[in-house]
Every structure is written in C-alpha cells, then in structure tokens.
Amino acid sequence: MGEFELIRHYFAAAPCARPGESVALGIGDDCALLSLAAGEQLAVSTDTLVAGVHFPVVCDPFLLGQRALGVSASDLAAMGARPIGFTLALTLPDFTADWLKAFAEGLNRMAEDCGLRLIGGDTTRGPLSLTLTVFGAVPGGQALTRGGAQIGELLCVGGALGDAAGALPLVLGERSTEPAVSEPLLARYWSPQPQLALGMALRGKATAALDISDGLLADCGHIAKASGVRLLVERDCLPMSSALLDLLGDVAAQQAALSGGDDYVLAFTLPAPQLAGLQAAGWPITVIGQVTAGEGVALIDRDGQDITPAVRGYQHFRDSQ
Amino acid sequence: MGEFELIRHYFAAAPCARPGESVALGIGDDCALLSLAAGEQLAVSTDTLVAGVHFPVVCDPFLLGQRALGVSASDLAAMGARPIGFTLALTLPDFTADWLKAFAEGLNRMAEDCGLRLIGGDTTRGPLSLTLTVFGAVPGGQALTRGGAQIGELLCVGGALGDAAGALPLVLGERSTEPAVSEPLLARYWSPQPQLALGMALRGKATAALDISDGLLADCGHIAKASGVRLLVERDCLPMSSALLDLLGDVAAQQAALSGGDDYVLAFTLPAPQLAGLQAAGWPITVIGQVTAGEGVALIDRDGQDITPAVRGYQHFRDSQ
Numbered sequence: 001m002g003e004f005e006l007i008r009h010y011f012a013a014a015p016c017a018r019p020g021e022s023v024a025l026g027i028g029d030d031c032a033l034l035s036l037a038a039g040e041q042l043a044v045s046t047d048t049l050v051a052g053v054h055f056p057v058v059c060d061p062f063l064l065g066q067r068a069l070g071v072s073a074s075d076l077a078a079m080g081a082r083p084i085g086f087t088l089a090l091t092l093p094d095f096t097a098d099w100l101k102a103f104a105e106g107l108n109r110m111a112e113d114c115g116l117r118l119i120g121g122d123t124t125r126g127p128l129s130l131t132l133t134v135f136g137a138v139p140g141g142q143a144l145t146r147g148g149a150q151i152g153e154l155l156c157v158g159g160a161l162g163d164a165a166g167a168l169p170l171v172l173g174e175r176s177t178e179p180a181v182s183e184p185l186l187a188r189y190w191s192p193q194p195q196l197a198l199g200m201a202l203r204g205k206a207t208a209a210l211d212i213s214d215g216l217l218a219d220c221g222h223i224a225k226a227s228g229v230r231l232l233v234e235r236d237c238l239p240m241s242s243a244l245l246d247l248l249g250d251v252a253a254q255q256a257a258l259s260g261g262d263d264y265v266l267a268f269t270l271p272a273p274q275l276a277g278l279q280a281a282g283w284p285i286t287v288i289g290q291v292t293a294g295e296g297v298a299l300i301d302r303d304g305q306d307i308t309p310a311v312r313g314y315q316h317f318r319d320s321q
Numbered sequence: 322m323g324e325f326e327l328i329r330h331y332f333a334a335a336p337c338a339r340p341g342e343s344v345a346l347g348i349g350d351d352c353a354l355l356s357l358a359a360g361e362q363l364a365v366s367t368d369t370l371v372a373g374v375h376f377p378v379v380c381d382p383f384l385l386g387q388r389a390l391g392v393s394a395s396d397l398a399a400m401g402a403r404p405i406g407f408t409l410a411l412t413l414p415d416f417t418a419d420w421l422k423a424f425a426e427g428l429n430r431m432a433e434d435c436g437l438r439l440i441g442g443d444t445t446r447g448p449l450s451l452t453l454t455v456f457g458a459v460p461g462g463q464a465l466t467r468g469g470a471q472i473g474e475l476l477c478v479g480g481a482l483g484d485a486a487g488a489l490p491l492v493l494g495e496r497s498t499e500p501a502v503s504e505p506l507l508a509r510y511w512s513p514q515p516q517l518a519l520g521m522a523l524r525g526k527a528t529a530a531l532d533i534s535d536g537l538l539a540d541c542g543h544i545a546k547a548s549g550v551r552l553l554v555e556r557d558c559l560p561m562s563s564a565l566l567d568l569l570g571d572v573a574a575q576q577a578a579l580s581g582g583d584d585y586v587l588a589f590t591l592p593a594p595q596l597a598g599l600q601a602a603g604w605p606i607t608v609i610g611q612v613t614a615g616e617g618v619a620l621i622d623r624d625g626q627d628i629t630p631a632v633r634g635y636q637h638f639r640d641s642q
Contacts, residue, residue, distance in 0.1 A: 024362055028547070029466050030399035030531050031364035033459070041345055042363055043352035044440065046408040046454060050447035078351035087367040089410070089452040119365065122452070126371035131410040131443070131452035133367060136352070145350050210351050226349070 006097060007088070010104035011111075011118050022084040022137060023117050032119035034084060036137050042084075043136040043143060045075035051128035056171065061099050063190040064130075065106030070192040071213070072132040073114045074264040077199035078211040080144040081136025083114050088121035089131040114196060144202060144209035149227035149269040153207060155289035156275070158195045158266040160241040161216055163188035165260020166248055177247060184243045192264040198283055202268055205278065209268035215259040216288075219267055220297045227269075230294030233258075236302050239286040258299065327418060328409070331425035332432075332439050343405040343458060344438050353440035355405060357458050363405075364457040364464060366396035372449035377492065382420050384511040385451075386427030391513040392534070393453040394435045395585040398520035399532040401465040402457025404435050409442035410452040435517060465523055465530035470548035470590040474528060476610035477596070479516045479587040481562040482537055484509035486581020487569055498568060505564045513585040519604055523589060526599065530589035536580040537609075540588055541618045548590075551615030554579075557623050560607040579620065 008027055025033035036042060049068050051057045069086065076083050088107070111118065116134065167189035169175035170182050194211070202209060208223045216238075220231045238257045245253050269291050270278075278285055289300075299308045329348055346354035357363060370389050372378045390407065397404050409428070432439065437455065488510035490496035491503050515532070523530060529548050533540045537559075541552045559578045566574050590612050591599075599606055610621075620629045 024461075025464070025466065029468075030396040031366040031402065031457070031464070033400075033464055034363040034365065035461065036357060036363070038359060042355040042357070044355065044408065044454075044456070045352040046410050046441055046443050046452075048410040048412060048443045048445045048452065050412055050445045053446050075351040079354075081352065087365065087454060089367050089369040091369060091371055091450060120367055122367050122369045124369045124371045124450075125374055126450060127448040129412060129445075129447060129450065131367075131369065133365075133408060133454045135365070138354070140345075140356065143346070143352070143354055145346065147350075 006100045007090070007104045007123070008118070010101045011108050023119055026117065026119050027121070032085070032087070034135060039140045040137040041140050041143065043076055043079045043081035043138055044133065045072065046131060046133045047072045047075070048129060048131045057128070061103035062106035065103040066110045067190050067192060068130050068132055069107050069110040069114070069116065070194055071264060072134045073110070073116060073196065074192060074194035074211040074213070076134055076136035077194040077196045078144065078209055078266060079136065079138060080142060080199040080203040080209070081138045082200060083116045083196055084135045084137055085117040085119040086111070086132055086134045087119060090121065091124045091126040091129045093126065093128055114194060139203070142203045144199065144206055144268065146208050146210050146223050146226035148207040149223055149229050149291045150207055150271070151229060151291055151293050153269045153271050153291040154275060154287050155220070155231055155233065155267070155269055155291060156285050156287050157212070157216070157239065158198050159284055160239045160244070161212070161263055161265065162244050162253055162256030162260045163241055164192070164262035165256040166244045166253065181243045181246045184241065185247065189262065192262070194264060195266045198266055201278065201281070201283060202266070202270070205274040206268040206270045209266055212263045212265055212267050213261055215261045216267065217258050217297050217299070223267070223269065224295060224297055228295070230292045231289060231297045232292055233289040233297060233299050234302070235299055235307065237286065237288045327421045328411070328425045328444070329439070331422045332429050344440055347438065347440050348442070353406070353408070355456060360461045361458040362461050362464065364397055364400045364402035364459055365454065366393065367452060367454045368393045368396070369450060369452045378449070382424035383427035386424040387431045388511050388513060389451050389453055390428050390431040390435070390437065391515055392585060393455045394431070394437060394517065395513060395515035395532040395534070397455055397457035398515045398517045399465065399530055399587060400457065400459060401463060401520040401524040401530070402459045403521060404437045404517055405456045405458055406438040406440040407432070407453055407455045408440060411442065412445045412447040412450045414447065414449055435515060460524070463524045465520065465527055465589065467529050467531050467544050467547035469528035470544055470550050470612045471528055471592070472550060472612055472614050474590045474592050474612040475596060475608050476541070476552055476554065476588070476590055476612060477606050477608050478533070478537070478560065479519050480605055481560045481565070482533070482584055482586065483565050483574055483577030483581045484562055485513070485583035486577040487565045487574070502564045502567045505562065506568065510583065513583070515585060516587045519587055522599065522602070522604060523587070526595040527589040527591045530587055533584045533586055533588050534582055536582045537588065538579050538618050538620070544588070544590065545616060545618055549616070551613045552610060552618045553613055554610040554618060554620050555623070556620055556628065558607065558609045
C-alpha cells in the first residue's frame with residue numbers, strides 16, 4: 001500500500017461519526033462528489049502547514065494530525081458552515097507505518113469531533129508539509145463574512161485568548177512548568193477546538209466574523225478593513241485562562257491575548273439585542289469592545305483612553321498571511 | 322504585499338475569461354463560497370507537485386504555473402465536470418516578484434483556457450511545492466466514474482499517447498533534437514490540455530472514464546478494477562504523434578504510449594453505438610481495445626494474442642499514487 005492508502009486504511013478503521021450525506025462519492029476516483037441541499041452554498045478553505053514553520057520538525061504525529069485538521073476546520077466555523085469533509089495533501093520525506101497510523105488516528109479524532117469526512121487526497125515524497133482543504137455547507141446568503149460590521153455594534157469573542165501563544169515555549173521545549181498549568185495550555189495548542197456549533201448559532205445574528213489565527217488585534221484589523229469601520233478593543237475585558245495568567249503573569253498574558261496567534265476562537269460583531277439570547281442559550285461569549293466610525297483597531301482602557309501599544313507579534317510558527 | 326497577494330494581483334490583472342457565476346465569494350475571507358445549480362454535484366480533486374519529484378527544481382515559472390493547473394484540471398475532465406475554480410497552496414523557499422509574476426501568468430493562461438477561477442489559497446515558506454484543489458460541477462448522477470465499464474463495450478482514448486514521456490529527456494536536458502520534433506513534445510509536457518469539453522460530451526455516453534496520468538496500462542488497470550472487468554488493449558491501435566515516432570522510433574514510442582505517464586488524455590469505455598455519433602461530432606476518439614470478462618489489463622496483437630509485456634514504467638517525475 002502507498003502512504004495515502006495506509007492513511008485511508010487507518011482512517012477508515014475508525015468509526016465515522018457522521019457518515020456525511022453530503023458526500024456522494026469519496027476517495028478512489030478522479031474527483032470526489034459533494035451534494036448540497038437546495039439553496040445551500042459550499043464553503044471552501046485551504047491551509048498549508050510546513051514543518052519548521054508552522055509546527056516543530058520533530059513532533060508527535062497524532063498531535064500533528066489532530067492540530068492540522070482543527071486549524072483548517074476553524075475556517076468553516078468562521079463562516080458559520082456545517083462541516084462536510086476534507087482533502088489531505090501530505091508530503092513526507094519518508095514514513096513508517098507507525099507514523100502514518102498515529103497521524104491518521106489524530107486526524108480521525110479531530111474529524112470525528114468536527115463531523116468531517118476524508119474525501120480525497122494525494123501523498124508525495126518531499127520535505128514534511130500538509131495542505132488541507134475543508135468543505136462545509138451554509139444556507140445561501142447566511143455565511144458569516146468579515147464585511148458586515150455596523151457602527152454601534154458589539155465586538156465579541158467566543159473563548160479565552162492567548163493560550164496557544166502561551167503554550168509555544170512549552171511546545172518548543174524552551175520552558176517547562178507544573179502539569180496543572182502546562183497541560184491545559186498545550187491542549188489549546190495541539191488540539192484547537194474549532195467553534196463550529198457557535199459559528200452555526202451566529203448565522204443571522206453576527207454581522208461579521210472570523211477565527212483568530214494571527215492574533216486578536218491583527219484579525220480585528222481584517223474585520224475593520226472589510227467592513228469599513230473602526231474597532232475598539234477594551235484591554236480589561238479580554239478573557240484569559242487561569243493557566244495563562246499563572247504562566248506569564250498579567251502583563252505578558254495580556255500581550256499574548258492581544259497579539260498571540262493560533263487560538264482559533266471566533267471574533268465577531270453583532271447588534272446588542274442579539275447578545276442576551278445567545279448568552280441565555282449558553283454560548284460562551286465575551287464582549288470585548290465595540291464598532292465605531294473610522295478605520296483600523298484601537299486598544300482602549302476602562303476610561304476609553306486610546307492605549308494602543310506598538311504591540312509586537314508573539315514568537316510563533318506562522319509567517320505566512 | 323505577501324506572496325499570495327502578489328499572485329492575486331498579477332492573476333487579477335489578466336482578463337478573466339469566464340467570471341464564473343458559480344463563485345459567490347472569492348479570495349479574501351475565511352472561506353470561498355460556491356453556488357451550484359439545482360441538482361448539480363460538486364466535483365473536487367487535490368494534487369500536489371513537489372520540485373525534484375514532479376518537475377525539475379530549476380524550471381520556468383510560467384511553464385510551471387501553466388502545467389500545474391492543467392494537470393489538476395484534467396481530473397475535472399475525467400469526471401465530465403464543468404470547471405468552476407481552484408485554490409492554490411504554494412510553498413516557496415524564497416521568491417522574487419518576477420518569479421511570482423511569471424508563475425501567475427502561466428497559471429492564468431491555463432485558467433483562462435480551462436474556464437477556472439482562482440478562489441483562494443495559502444502561501445508558505447519552505448521547499449518549493451504546489452497543491453492545487455480544483456472544483457467543477459456535474460449534473461447529479463452524470464459524473465463519469467471508473468466503475469461502470471460493461472462487457473462488450475469499446476475502450477477508447479481521446480488523443481495521442483506517450484508524448485509527455487517522450488518529452489521527459491528533453492525536459493531534463495538529457496537529450497536534444499530538432500525543433501520540429503522537440504517543440505510539440507515539450508508543449509505536451511509543459512502545457513497539458515485537459516479534455517474538459519470531451520469529458521462533458523461523454524456524459525451519458527461513456528460508462529467509465531479517467532485521465533491518463535500514470536500510463537495507459539496502469540490507468541486501464543484502475544478502470545478494470547473499479548468496474549470488475551478485463552480490458553484488452555490492442556497494441557497496433559495506439560494513437561501516436563509523428564514527433565514521438567521520429568524521436569523514439571516505433572518500439573520505444575509504443576512503450577512510451579503504453580506506460581509513459583503525464584499525457585492527460587481521457588481513456589474511457591462506451592457501448593459501440595455511441596461511438597459513431599461522437600466521431601461524427603468531431604471528437605478525436607480512437608478505439609484502442611475492448612471490455613471483456615475477467616480482471617486486469619492485457620495487451621493483444623492484431624490476432625488477439627496476449628502479448629502483455631513486463632512493461633516497466635518510463636522514467637518520470639511521478640512517484641506518488
């Protein structure tokens with residue numbers, strides 16, 4: 001068996017959580033075939049992860065498979081899409097069956113969690129990298145884009161910020177700490193939880209949305225630009241985990257929350273009247289600012305003073321856009 | 322501008338042949354959005370090309386862009402799909418604006434020829450490789466799979482075989498010859514012409530189809546296996562170009578036609594009554610064999626004698642499945 005057949009074999013051996021009615025034809029022909037319900041649109045996103053750039057060259061293949069798919073699926077969450085499937089293009093310098101088995105198991109764990117099915121792929125020889133293309137469906141006109149934020153609306157996030165950036169020195173082995181602190185942070189890095197259910201719940205409610213991959217301030221800049229508005233981020237409203245605060249202390253934790261990448265929680269804008277209903281339904285939403293006239297992103301203190309720092313990017317693996 | 326923005330810039334600067342009504346949202350958000358007509362299915366295929374494996378490390382970026390997209394689009398032709406768009410994941414060790422401009426122009430040339438639109442992508446730093454994911458639409462139930470060949474049908478191809486394999490020593494600089502011979506062969510290698518129109522014309526007529534990427538005999542093996550039949554290939558019926566015959570002579574040209582990869586012409590099966598209509602409509606179809614009971618693929622001479630050789634794969638860049 002070739003590498004892709006091995007992955008397929010190991011992947012197929014695991015139970016498929018939701019067989020995905022939308023997949024009319026899976027692996028094994030020239031193309032896969034997807035069917036949508038009447039009026040649905042297909043959401044598509046492609047991400048590449050390169051060893052030494054986006055993840056350590058030496059890393060656990062289970063964790064790599066799990067993380068890679070989680071990162072990609074997060075783009076579906078950001079559009080409010082119902083997950084369908086994904087293709088995997090894997091380039092490997094060499095491989096062992098054990099490596100592929102563990103990789104496929106990690107991929108499968110995340111695929112089950114997300115309701116995604118492997119529908120095709122390609123395996124090639126070369127320096128280690130992965131390109132995942134994910135597919136989801138969204139009712140026509142209901143996708144959450146970046147361009148609809150309106151002046152007067154609230155800016156919100158779907159979970160704690162900065163954990164993945166805090167985890168990075170632990171991932172790189174540059175630092176170690178007690179398990180009670182390191183474990184939850186490492187879990188955020190290696191097992192990002194794409195907020196697919198939240199994204200679907202925000203359809204028709206949020207006016208703009210994305211997933212935070214490059215850091216809160218940088219990503220809010222994308223919403224501001226696409227929507228033609230200015231976003232104010234309130235420094236003292238940022239949700240942070242106790243593990244991050246324990247590891248870094250208040251000041252560095254705040255910086256991680258503002259500019260650390262790889263958290264993969266949703267940031268979105270919505271009219272204030274929508275907030276109560278979502279919170280009452282149990283969605284973990286924190287208001288962190290507001291939409292105003294102008295352009296760009298500003299950090300403000302509790303008195304509304306502009307304290308935008310020359311925030312520098314946290315050290316992280318991402319160097320691409 | 323980052324690399325992907327540069328590609329998008331150069332790509333967008335060229336006229337877009339067919340704006341693609343199916344692309345509801347293109348580059349720039351978390352996902353692209355595609356819309357299908359009622360009853361259509363989406364066809365999806367992913368291919369990776371790695372420098373030094375699938376193409377020479379040093380090569381013309383225009384030709385690389387052109388060839389990469391042609392190779393991928395051929396999978397849409399093989400399904401009978403109407404082309405819609407593609408995503409590009411490009412990994413580069415370094416780049417110059419000139420390189421990216423030429424690459425985007427080559428990509429664009431093929432995109433225009435194929436009616437494909439760039440809908441998204443990712444650019445990362447690392448050893449040179451490309452992953453292209455292509456999207457097309459096909460009326461529900463009319464996709465050309467590999468699995469429908471029936472005993473008694475004809476085996477056909479859509480064009481001359483072996484040219485790309487013949488071109489390989491020229492591509493690698495291991496051999497040179499007069500332009501009248503080298504130019505048409507090099508064009509087949511660097512500018513494969515996916516048979517998209519033929520694929521669409523075969524809907525409802527061909528019973529099984531694929532595009533020849535691994536070599537005729539190997540790819541016929543895929544149809545035989547998926548359809549549960551045996552394919553007989555008539556050695557003396559293989560269509561070959563005069564350039565290939567000039568370069569290699571009859572025996573080596575025949576071997577290139579049988580086992581050389583990268584031709585990207587369609588191979589398909591159909592009931593004999595369908596043939597005349599297609600040929601009358603001007604489609605360049607050559608009957609090369611027939612579908613019989615059994616399994617696998619056999620090469621026969623004009624007397625029907627099995628002369629299946631221990632055909633060895635031609636030297637080529639592909640080493641993946």
